[in-house]
Amino acid sequence: MFIGRERELASLKEFYEKDGIGMTVIYGRRRIGKSTLITEFAKDKKTIFYTATKVGKNRNLELFSKQVVDLLMPGVENISFHTTEAVFDFIDKNIGDEKLVLVIDELPYWAERDEALLSILQKYIDTVWNDKNLKVILCGSALSFMQQKVLSEKSPLFGRRDSQIKLEAFNYLDAAKFVPEYSNEDKAICYGITGGVAKYLSMIDPRKSIDENIIRLFFRTDGYLYDETRNLLTQEFSDIAVVNNIVEQIASGENTLNTIAGKIGEKEQTILYSLDKLINVGLVEKKKCITEEKNKKKTQYVLKDYMFKFWYEFIPKATSVIEMGQGEIYYEKAVKPVLHSFMGSVFEEMCRYYTLMKGITGEYGCFITSVGTWWGVENIADKNGNIRAQSADIDVVALSDIDKRAVIGECKFKNEKIDKGIYETLIRRGSLITAKYKISKYIFFSLSGYTDWFETLSDENVLLLTLDSLYE
Incomplete structure (x- = not known):
């Protein structure tokens, strides 16, 4: 069963429905689901789907050519191509009027061994295929290669793509x-x-x-x-x-x-x-x-x-x-x-995602556009009035640069309830960032709930959330 990726599928659908030549780039780390996404998108479409491997220039050309022939001339044997241009010309001559998707997955494995490949692709997109109903999808896991050799302005393919998708891990x-x-x-x-x-x-x-x-x-x-x-x-x-x-x-x-x-x-x-x-x-x-x-x-x-x-x-x-x-x-x-x-740091990341998701819609009285963490030093006075410095951090800091407001939060994935002391610490640490931002909300995220003390607290700027709140 295919799960999620609604936005990415919608982007690929929009790309496909536009007539004429088109190119999109999909990249992301290994195991992230790039090939699965493309397979789902292409399942009801006429598609040449080639996954390159670390076998060198000539072998990749041979294997790619077989995929092309199998789709465009099924059953025909003993057709071989000695150059990339020859197989691209074959695609041009046999594509017909039907819309065709051409996928080269793990592109870096081939392109790193064939320095001319990207330039040849650029030439065919610009000239030979420019009047064809061909949708080219280039995909790769080597992020630096995809960014520097395919997407950057130094790439032969720069300016040819209709869209790009950097595929990330699923959110919680x-x-x-x-x-x-x-x-x-x-x-x-x-x-x-x-x-x-x-x-x-x-x-x-x-x-x-x-x-x-x-x-x-x-x-x-x-x-x-x-x-x-x-x-x-x-x-x-x-x-x-x-x-x-x-x-x-x-x-x-x-x-x-x-x-x-x-x-x-x-x-x-x-x-x-x-x-x-x-x-x-x-x-x-x-x-x-x-x-x-x-x-x-x-x-x-x-x-x-x-x-x-x-x-x-x-x-x-x-x-x-x-x-x-x-x-x-x-x-x-x-x-x-x-x-x-x-799970402590994982839960913090989940809470940051939740805060940004809600903050974008203005739920906290301001338009939140970024979320992260804060760390630094705070000065604490002991019972005798002596001041000592100690390290301090805030798990969730969500900012609205437009409204100059902030939402801050503390997260606890523990089998114990959040108590008054944790509340007081967050309120105190909030003062460390108020020079630039006025704090709109103090949010607490707790796996195990809150002590009875919070029943006496009446502060509309404080939100008490649980793990269940994140999944509502």
Whole structure:
């Protein structure tokens, strides 16, 4: 069953319905669902669908040619083409009046070995195919290649595309559609362990409990996600040892360039080079303090893929036990008791998404256009009046630059209720960002609800939400 991607399908439908030559570009990290999206879009259309592989220029041409002939002249054998131009000419001569979709999936695998491919495509789109009803879809997982070689103004194809789609992971609401019968808590955990990545979500068996799925996928040697991080890193990187060490450090909470470099014992420039590549393949993101985005000192590197975060937090320590066939015991004793702690940062991200989604519609009395986190230092007075500085952060900061207003929030994915102290801390920390923005709402997000103290609170600027609120 195909789930979600309504906007992307609508975009592709609009692209297809316009007559004449057209080109669109679809890109995004591995396992995100690009091929599935294209397959769904093309299922009732006449389509040449070729997925390139790392087999070199000539073999890709040979395999592509076979796909072309099979569609345009089914049953005909022993037709071969010695150049890309020859097979493109064959398409031109045999396309007829019917609308045709031409998909080249994993384009970088072919184009990296055939430097002329993109220029030839540009020539045919501009001249030979310009009067044809042909819709070209170029797709790739190598984000840097797609951005620099296909989409940038230096690309031969620049200015030819009608549209582009950068496919991202599913948000927590769409991820929940894979497990509709789960409780909201288990839906959230399902989102947390998969990061909303389509391939990983498709591996969840909704007939089994969340615990059974986690054990089957991560804590067995034949589990799909047991070796997934190593497989992905091996496919993408040659300096696998350095990259693995970097991801390990980020997963453990080290998130600045100098601390990562110090822990690994490598030069900052070496680390920065690998970090840029990790960002390009969609595994790491550079996080900035939302009110000080130009402050380079307030930059943190975090794992964008929560499945990676889960894997690095639990699997390396469990490898020996898993390989002895005792992964289920390890999960029950060492992982399940701290699963809520792991979910803390996931829940914060879910709450930020929810706040932006509601804020765009003006629900908080202003037009919210961005959401993020804030961190810095606050000065605290003790009982004797002595001032001490301590680090401080705010989980959710949503800003309206138009109205100069802010919405701030605190998130707790714990089996304990939010109390008066957490309320007072958020109110106090809100004063640290009020110089630029007036705070419209203080929002609390709690898995387990609130203490009785909140029944005495009458403040219309305070919203008390639960996990269930996020799924309403």
